[in-house]
Every structure is written in structure tokens, then in C-alpha cells.
Amino acid sequence: MPRGGLGADSTLRARRWDVLILGSALPGLAAGIRLAMAGHRVLVAEEDVTAASPKLLQEPFALPGILGGGVLDAALQAFGIPMIERRRFEPRTIAYQVLLPEARLDVGDRDLTARELVAWGLAKPDDARALTHELERAAGAVRTHLLETPMLGRGSRRALSRAGEGQALGLPDAVTQAEGELADFFDLQLRGLSELGASRPCPEASTRLLGSALSGGTGFGSDEGGLIGLLKKRLEALHAEFRTIGCPFEFVELGQHPGILRAGPGDVWLGRAVIVNAPGPRLAAALRGWDKPVPGFLEGPAPEWQRVSLHLRALREVVPEALEPRALLSPALGGLTSGPIRLALHPSPRGGRFAELIASAVAPAGTPRESVAEALEAEVRHLMPFSEQRLKAGPLPDEPEWDAPSAVADPSAGSGWPSPIVIRSRSREPVASLPRDAVAALGIEGEILLGWQAGDALREELA
Structure with missing residues (x-):
């Protein structure tokens, strides 16, 4: 040194x-x-x-379910977070929404997600139940591996195996073979929940990303x-x-x-x-x-990519009532070049008449952040067509030189x-x-x- x-x-x-x-x-x-x-x-x-x-x-953007012995719950205990603080994490049946051009699916616990797939015509009842059951089981196996197997070290790839079968654990066939809107439904989540740029998660990571939501989501009941x-x-x-x-x-x-x-x-x-x-x-x-x-x-x-986040404030009346606090949105206007839009809805310190929204998307590192922010604002206004003067975008924060989580x-x-x-x-x-x-x-x-x-x-x- x-x-x-x-x-x-x-x-x-x-x-x-x-x-x-x-x-x-x-x-x-x-x-x-x-x-x-x-x-x-x-x-x-x-x-x-x-x-x-x-x-x-x-x-x-979104926290995995706090119940069921998940990674977040195990970490909070390992970090010695006092129980009074851990109680601020509130389990939610719905983890997030997936907004496709012709469908708006609530994604959460296994039964809810299966019903949503059927209601929007993406799967038949028996297929939806079998898919979510297998995905939940496989994601649980990956969770166990994550909590029990060291990540750090040297050596070759550590294979994840199905108990007693000795086969690499990946996505269920119903996911890998999905077509049409069902394939878009899975792809939007994989791109929106990972922190990757252009590449796609490996099968084991994909299993965990898709399956973790089947335990529901987690909110944070605090203004701190x-x-x-x-x-x-x-x-x-x-x-x-x-x-x-x-x-x-x-x-x-x-x-x-x-x-x-x-x-x-x-x-x-x-x-x-x-x-x-x-x-x-x-x-x-x-x-x-x-x-x-x-x-x-x-x-x-x-880094070849950047995540650009935009803070907007809206009158609560222009926010669609059916919009969940977390949503993954398929871009509708073509102004963004990679992946879905993450949309997070927060209570406003100004009171119940207002809502704070954080919209973000991944773009190539050389793209001007202002251009991405304009595209994000346009997408949010498209989702809220009557916002007009009742939705205002805040300024982009300064870009850090080196301490750049984005x-x-x-x-x-x-x-x-x-x-x-x-x-x-x-x-x-x-x-x-x-x-x-x-x-x-x-x-x-x-x-x-x-x-x-x-x-x-x-x-x-x-x-």
C-alpha cells in the first residue's frame, strides 16, 4: 500500500x-x-x-418477508437489534405489485399470488397452485443454503442440490418454460429485484428472488x-x-x-x-x-450502469387507490433503456393529503441523469394521468465521486x-x-x- x-x-x-x-x-x-x-x-x-x-x-426498494425464518429476520437477530426496534418491521401479505401493460398483479404469499395469476389469465388454477408451491419450496432450500453455507472463500462454484437428488437446484420448469405475459411477469421481477445491470441472475438466485415474495413483504412502521x-x-x-x-x-x-x-x-x-x-x-x-x-x-x-432515483411529491388524491406501497412497472413510454421502474410509495411528513414517491431505474453509466429523471417523471405521470400540477419532482441530488451506492x-x-x-x-x-x-x-x-x-x-x- x-x-x-x-x-x-x-x-x-x-x-x-x-x-x-x-x-x-x-x-x-x-x-x-x-x-x-x-x-x-x-x-x-x-x-x-x-x-x-x-x-x-x-x-x-423492498424488504423480504420478516416471518418464516428468512434472511432479514436472521440478520436482525444476529445484529442484536432490540425487539422494540424489530417490531417496527411489519409483515405484509402483499410484497409488491407487478404492473404489466395489460395486468396489475399483487405478489405476496403463496395463495394470494396463485389467485392473482388465475384472475389475470396468466395460469390455470391447478398450474398456478403447483407453480407457487414448487417455487416456495425451492426458494426455501436456497434460503437455508444462504444461511448455512459461507459465501466467502476461494475455490470452485458451490452447487446447490435438491435433497437426496444431487441435482443443481434451479427454477421450476413452469418458470423457465413460461411464455407471453407469464414470462414477462417473471422477467420484470428478476430485473427489478436484483441489483444487476444487463446480465440476468443465475437460476439459484432467480429462485430466491421470485420465491422470497411468497412469504409476503415487510413494511417499516416508523417515520425515522x-x-x-x-x-x-x-x-x-x-x-x-x-x-x-x-x-x-x-x-x-x-x-x-x-x-x-x-x-x-x-x-x-x-x-x-x-x-x-x-x-x-x-x-x-x-x-x-x-x-x-x-x-x-x-x-x-x-461500473457500466447506474441507478437513477427521483423523489416526487403528490397529492394523495392523484395516486391510484389500488397502487401498493411497492410496485415494479414495465416502462410504457420507451424513454428508458434497461429494466423496469421501481416505484416506492411513502407517507409524507406533510400529512395524509400528500404522498412521497421514489421512482428509480437502471440506465447506462454514460446516460445523463437528468434525461433518466425526465423519463421517470413521464412514466409516473402516465400512471397518474390526472396529476398535472398536483405532482412535483424534486431536484436530483449531487452525484458522489466515490461513495456511490447507485x-x-x-x-x-x-x-x-x-x-x-x-x-x-x-x-x-x-x-x-x-x-x-x-x-x-x-x-x-x-x-x-x-x-x-x-x-x-x-x-x-x-x-
């Missing part, structure tokens, strides 16, 4: 923690909690632009924020620190401890370990722009879950990276598990 010109006569102030986490994405928060629970002193360093973005834009807000609150309760960075910096090493040297204040933040919780290539590009050395562990292809990257060929995920180039390297692209096919559950397992691995080494 570069030493940043630190010499014996350096007068720079050094501040020390056990773990320095660079970036505010969900995996790093999960890792920080596990480390702080073991008594390690943790600093989460966020880019000032990212920290200042509206809280609603920082939250995940959602999952990200709760994890940050938990970190603060464990005496972790949050600091913002609004100046150039470089990676340094002092006394065998890695860290960063901030150019403006002229101080050094050090840890026994550093976790890069931001897209490595974006951070490398920022370092080059500041004329700073680029460590090898940051090298890699730049960056979307597909894993390289042959990598990514269920292949083992490598967080360091060599054993006991003091710097670890959390590659969100490696778990992007699993959506939010993958990000939670990546941070959870990385935190456990590092705290064993720091003990």
Missing part, C-alpha cells in the same frame, strides 16, 4: 480505530455492526454528498427511516462513529496500520483493518482525479454468487473490499449476507 510520503518527522495528526469502513452502502453497515458487537472500535467514513442525500433515496436508518442507529448504539469526507484523500500505511490521509485537514485516519465499502473503480477514478496513487486492490472495470456493475464471467466471493487478494491483507457486484443477483439479501459474513471473518482475525 502507498505510504503517502509519511516520514519520521511527519507532524500529521493520526486518529486510530480498529476498523475504518470507507463508504456507506448496506454491506459495510452490516459488517460494522458485527465488528462493533465484538468490541472493536469502528469508524464509518461517508462521502459528504452521499451522507447529505435524502433518506428515502438511501433505503432499499427504514433499514439503513435502523442499521446506522444500531452502530451508534455500539459506539461506532460516523464521519463525512468532503476533500481528496489517499491511502497510506503508518506503523503497519492502513488508513487514509486527508488532503485538506492534514490528518490521518488509521485502522488495524480497512474495509472498502464503495465501488473500487469509482474510488480509483477519484484518486486519479486528485493525482493520488491508486492501490492495486481498487483496479477493475468501471453504481451498478455486473460480475465478470464465472464470478459472483454461488461461486466463493473473495474480499482480499491475499490472506490477512489489512484491506478488504466488499464486492456488491458479486451478490447483485441476490438483491438485498445478498448485500446483507455479504456484510454479515465479512464482518465475522474480520473480527476473528482482529480478536
